[in-house]
Amino acid sequence: MKSDSPMVVLFLQGPPGVFARTIADSLEAAGAQTCRVNLCAGDWLNWHDSRCTSYRGRLEDWPDWLRRFCRECQVTHIVFYADRVPYHVAAAEIASELGLACLTYENGYLRPDWITLEHFGMSAHSRFPDDPDLILKLGQALPDIDRQPRYGYPFINEAVNEVSWNMANVIFALAFPGFVRDKLYHPLIDYLSNIPRFALAKGRKRKANHVIDDIISTDLPYYVFPLQLQSDYQLRFNSQYDHIADAAEEVIASFARHAPSAARLVFKVHPLDNGMEPWSRILRTLAKKHDVKKRVLLVDGGNLNQLLSHAAGSLTINSTTGLHALRAGCPTKVLGIALYDIPGLTCQKTLDEFWRLATAPDPDLLDALERLLAASIQVKGCFYTKEGREAAADRMAERIVNNTVNLPGALCDQPPRLEKAVSRGITTTFADQLKARGKTERWTHVWRG
Missing domain, CATH: 3.40.50.20 (Rossmann fold)
Structure with a gap:
């Protein structure tokens, strides 16, 4: 070569x-x-x-x-x-x-x-x-x-590299005084917040598995919304939402108005979530606001594929979990911009229509998409x-x-996909990025509702 x-x-x-x-x-x-x-x-x-x-x-x-x-x-x-x-x-x-x-x-x-x-x-x-x-x-x-x-x-291989890179930027910040970190949380606060998450991981997983088994065993329809990391730059700069909770409220409000009355909406916390976003409080507040408190559930741990394989549908902003849902044959609605958001694979109807009219993905088209992805x-x-x-x-x-x-x-x-992104007000240029710098890093990030 x-x-x-x-x-x-x-x-x-x-x-x-x-x-x-x-x-x-x-x-x-x-x-x-x-x-x-x-x-x-x-x-x-x-x-x-x-x-x-x-x-x-x-x-x-x-x-x-x-x-x-x-x-x-x-x-x-x-x-x-x-x-x-x-x-x-x-x-x-x-x-x-x-x-x-x-x-x-x-x-x-x-x-x-x-x-x-x-x-x-x-x-x-x-x-x-x-x-x-x-x-x-x-x-x-x-x-x-x-x-x-x-x-x-x-996982330790990835963690050591990640921590070393970020902490070098904190300790030796004066060596590169103009550098702007693309981080929502300060690295030290981020890493310290993970300690209790790791310590309690086994208990959360055990509880989540029981909750998932209960959700499936009731044989009632449910929809899954796997949460992304709030710190994910792809979410912050390739979607129209400042906070995942904004997307969650949009989904809960539509679910309350248009989903079958027996259906439930299940949010699943990302496996690497650092615990700084109070998802339980946020979702409880939103569900109460829209009168569906008993129909909105939160799962923190467990097997996502197991949830998807029995779900009536799934929703995502732009996560690759959307592809996992499609592989499980699960009708999927993309709220942001995603490469796989294609007619015949994902639901192209409005969010309000999704709850009752979504169809399963075409397996031949999905197979062709993945073959083309792999080759290109x-x-x-x-x-x-x-x-x-x-x-x-x-x-x-x-x-x-x-x-x-x-x-x-x-x-x-x-x-x-760029025209759709622009029409939704998604940040697309360097000039846009400079204007958005105030949202780039905070010691904590609190959703105000």
């Missing part, structure tokens, strides 16, 4: 750890040149060899600095993890302005063991098609997906083991060098 033309690949922030550096090493072995801009102490901790340059200026000045850097270094490609981080939003705009290839990666849609790699952006900014006929046509001609788990890892914007591997990193990095480098990202066929000229 050798590059036939001069290729200079600029890396911005990657996931905590050495994964970005591993991709760069694979690209160098293929004949490309690579460089890196470190934006914070955590970046420097993960990668600080001769290829690295540090940016210590203000976020507001970042686009002008990056534009000059790309021209001086003759950059041809920009690669980053987490496309809605403000620095990366600006980088995507600079890449478009200068005619550079822009590639972003993230945890995969076909988890476990998969990483997403696509052009330009994800969710609202993804160039992956949303035409069901095209997806069916392309996907049916593709081979079976390798679903064999190969790169499992203990997914690579096998993981971030947190040496074997998984090297497998993914080699495959990603091969696709970058050969210009096969989003191929075959899954590269639209314009993001097909």
Whole structure:
């Protein structure tokens, strides 16, 4: 695998750890040149060899600095993890302005063991098609997906990288005085809040399993809303909601008016929730407000797939749990912007109509979607083991060098979901990000109702 033309690949922030550096090493072995801009102490901790340059200026000045850097270094490609981080939003705009290839990666849609790699952006900014006929046509001609788990890892691997990166940014904040953390909670408060959650995890799981068994055994219809993490940047910058509770109230109000009278609405807490959002109080308040207190339930733990396999329907803002629901044959309503929100798969009716008129996903279309995902914007591997990193990095480098990202066929000229995002008032530009900076980090985040 050798590059036939001069290729200079600029890396911005990657996931905590050495994964970005591993991709760069694979690209160098293929004949490309690579460089890196470190934006914070955590970046420097993960990668600080001769290829690295540090940016210590203000976020507001970042686009002008990056534009000059790309021209001086003759950059041809920009690669980053987490496309809605403000620095990366600006980088995507600079890449478009200068005619550079822009590639972003993230945890995969076909988890476990998969990483997403696509052009330009994800969710609202993804160039992956949303035409069901095209997806069916392309996907049916593709081979079976390798679903064999190969790169499992203990959670401690991910936790050590995450904590090291974030705490380096706290302890050595003065080394990068202009850095703006894309965190809803201060890292120290976030991590301390997890201690009681971990300590009580077994008891919560046991209680949740009993609750799930009771929900299923009553044989009454129920709908599942798996909660996302309030700190998830994809939720904050790829949906129209400032807080998940705003979505929860919209759903509860509609459920109260239009769902079958015997139905129940089950909210499930995310497995990595830090406990800082008082979900029990929030949902109890909302359910009481809309006179459905006895019909709204909260589950904290247990098996989501078990819940989905017996549910009358599921709802999500834009989580990949929506794909789990579709695989379970569960009618699914997407409230935000999601790549898999496609006619024939998810419910395209209004939320009020969903409760009684939703239909199950087309299994042939789902199979075609997953085959096309695997062939075009997914690579096998993981971030947190040496074997998984090297497998993914080699495959990603091969696709970058050969210009096969989003191929075959899954590269639209314009993001097909962006117009919908704009119509909902979703933040889409760097200028929007600057205006929203006041919502980016708080020591605590309290839903006001």
